[in-house]
Amino acid sequence: MNLSIVLSLQPTQFSALALQGNPEDHFHKLKTLGYNGVELAIRDPSLINWNHLEEELNFSGLVVPAIGTGQAYVEEGLRFSSPSAEIRKKAIHRLKSHLPLAKRLQAGVIIGLLRGKVEKNEDFGKGYAWMIDSLRACCEAAEKEGIKLWVEPLNRYETNLINTIEEGIVLLDQICSKNLGLLPDTFHMNIEEPVIEESLRKANPYYKHIHFADSNRWPPGFGHIDFKSILHLLNEIGYSGFISIECLPRPDPDEAARGAIDYLKKVAIP
Amino acid sequence: MNLSIVLSLQPTQFSALALQGNPEDHFHKLKTLGYNGVELAIRDPSLINWNHLEEELNFSGLVVPAIGTGQAYVEEGLRFSSPSAEIRKKAIHRLKSHLPLAKRLQAGVIIGLLRGKVEKNEDFGKGYAWMIDSLRACCEAAEKEGIKLWVEPLNRYETNLINTIEEGIVLLDQICSKNLGLLPDTFHMNIEEPVIEESLRKANPYYKHIHFADSNRWPPGFGHIDFKSILHLLNEIGYSGFISIECLPRPDPDEAARGAIDYLKKVAIP
Numbered sequence: 001m002n003l004s005i006v007l008s009l010q011p012t013q014f015s016a017l018a019l020q021g022n023p024e025d026h027f028h029k030l031k032t033l034g035y036n037g038v039e040l041a042i043r044d045p046s047l048i049n050w051n052h053l054e055e056e057l058n059f060s061g062l063v064v065p066a067i068g069t070g071q072a073y074v075e076e077g078l079r080f081s082s083p084s085a086e087i088r089k090k091a092i093h094r095l096k097s098h099l100p101l102a103k104r105l106q107a108g109v110i111i112g113l114l115r116g117k118v119e120k121n122e123d124f125g126k127g128y129a130w131m132i133d134s135l136r137a138c139c140e141a142a143e144k145e146g147i148k149l150w151v152e153p154l155n156r157y158e159t160n161l162i163n164t165i166e167e168g169i170v171l172l173d174q175i176c177s178k179n180l181g182l183l184p185d186t187f188h189m190n191i192e193e194p195v196i197e198e199s200l201r202k203a204n205p206y207y208k209h210i211h212f213a214d215s216n217r218w219p220p221g222f223g224h225i226d227f228k229s230i231l232h233l234l235n236e237i238g239y240s241g242f243i244s245i246e247c248l249p250r251p252d253p254d255e256a257a258r259g260a261i262d263y264l265k266k267v268a269i270p
Numbered sequence: 271m272n273l274s275i276v277l278s279l280q281p282t283q284f285s286a287l288a289l290q291g292n293p294e295d296h297f298h299k300l301k302t303l304g305y306n307g308v309e310l311a312i313r314d315p316s317l318i319n320w321n322h323l324e325e326e327l328n329f330s331g332l333v334v335p336a337i338g339t340g341q342a343y344v345e346e347g348l349r350f351s352s353p354s355a356e357i358r359k360k361a362i363h364r365l366k367s368h369l370p371l372a373k374r375l376q377a378g379v380i381i382g383l384l385r386g387k388v389e390k391n392e393d394f395g396k397g398y399a400w401m402i403d404s405l406r407a408c409c410e411a412a413e414k415e416g417i418k419l420w421v422e423p424l425n426r427y428e429t430n431l432i433n434t435i436e437e438g439i440v441l442l443d444q445i446c447s448k449n450l451g452l453l454p455d456t457f458h459m460n461i462e463e464p465v466i467e468e469s470l471r472k473a474n475p476y477y478k479h480i481h482f483a484d485s486n487r488w489p490p491g492f493g494h495i496d497f498k499s500i501l502h503l504l505n506e507i508g509y510s511g512f513i514s515i516e517c518l519p520r521p522d523p524d525e526a527a528r529g530a531i532d533y534l535k536k537v538a539i540p
């Protein structure tokens with residue numbers, strides 16, 4: 001089982017992050033707990049010391065399967081679906097600025113909140129079309145660099161653009177880039193998917209990374225999602241990507257990291 | 271099984287309502303489907319023709335177990351937790367204006383969205399205290415009229431004031447009114463409660479009315495909530511109140527009303 005957990009390298013208002021801080025504060029601890037990867041949440045890669053990050057990764061032996069980008073929306077309001085051409089341009093530019101780091105780390109890049117949502121006073125069709133245009137521009141750049149981009153369906157309260165796996169598959173058809181895939185997240189799926197396992201099976205060709213959080217967004221084991229059944233399904237379909245813990249820092253950050261891996265090892269197929 | 275479904279008597283932006291319209295358009299149909307109650311969502315009772323409503327109820331044989339009040343928040347911004355004394359006063363006044371109708375119909379009155387939420391720029395402690403003060407004023411009036419008020423825990427995206435059954439029980443302790451109870455809702459519980467059945471058991475002394483919607487807020491049977499297990503629990507604890515369908519109008523309003531009752535009769539203990 002390839003297991004990672006999300007670490008935000010910069011302070012953020014986004015709450016569903018078990019860990020925040022510097023590489024040297026977390027990497028060794030995560031490796032000791034049994035993680036072999038760390039997913040990095042990065043608002044702006046130009047503010048990160050890439051060499052230091054890479055040194056710490058090499059020192060710890062952790063890999064980075066994915067980079068999360070949503071903080072540029074949460075903190076700066078950048079979004080692919082904005083009616084403002086200026087904001088869309090900045091959002092695309094920001095996404096593209098992750099690609100060189102992703103290439104260096106051999107990581108995928110996540111498109112979650114960065115697509116934004118269509119606000120009440122805006123036209124949904126136009127917002128959707130702007131998101132598509134922005135995604136196409138990003139895919140073109142990602143193809144050149146050989147980087148995978150993954151659109152994460154989010155629940156209805158966080159966006160009105162791609163809530164379900166089914167909507168995600170339609171989107172992939174519309175964009176038609178071999179570098180674009182999906183990123184299922186069990187917390188969002190618990191709200192949006194009638195049967196989580198069925199949707200994970202349907203999405204099988206389209207994801208190489210998955211987020212695990214329990215029904216209450218605490219670490220797996222603290223809610224009622226049937227992770228044993230989900231792990232069984234992933235095993236059955238031959239899933240070989242990372243399972244990445246994206247959850248609230250509950251009961252506290254260290255307990256979240258420890259609790260998640262302990263629980264998943266307990267319910268995993270031996 | 272006492273079964274009701276929510277009907278909004280006035281147009282609203284709130285989406286989780288299977289039915290909207292006039293009593294004469296719905297009551298007979300609901301009775302024919304097998305419902306014995308109708309929960310009314312009312313923004314402002316002064317705009318309702320009470321005599322007509324009562325005639326239609328008598329004609330159909332339906333009872334009204336509960337009146338929902340949240341539209342005054344959604345449509346008019348009234349809330350118990352507002353920093354504005356004027357808005358709090360209006361919210362309390364609006365809640366009190368439901369009591370005479372509730373008395374006539376022998377219905378409970380629901381406090382869902384009407385408590386509002388503490389906004390980002392507001393102080394949480396103050397907002398919580400204002401909610402408490404407002405609830406106390408409403409409870410005092412409800413006690414005089416002999417009406418039950420039920421606080422509905424809502425998921426984290428809809429409010430930051432009372433998300434869980436546990437927080438609801440703390441609130442009841444703080445208010446200490448024999449007329450105040452809770453109203454569990456399975457859609458919200460699927461997000462907030464680690465184990466829905468356990469929380470329903472803990473809340474047992476405090477609720478006489480419960481909302482059913484599936485995990486995706488569609489009618490029961492369209493998502494993954496285990497209603498068979500919940501009905502078993504309700505049976506075991508001797509629950510005798512109404513089960514009230516508060517869900518999205520999916521696949522369409524009529525199908526929601528029909529689908530919910532068909533499904534619940536199928537999974538109910540014979």
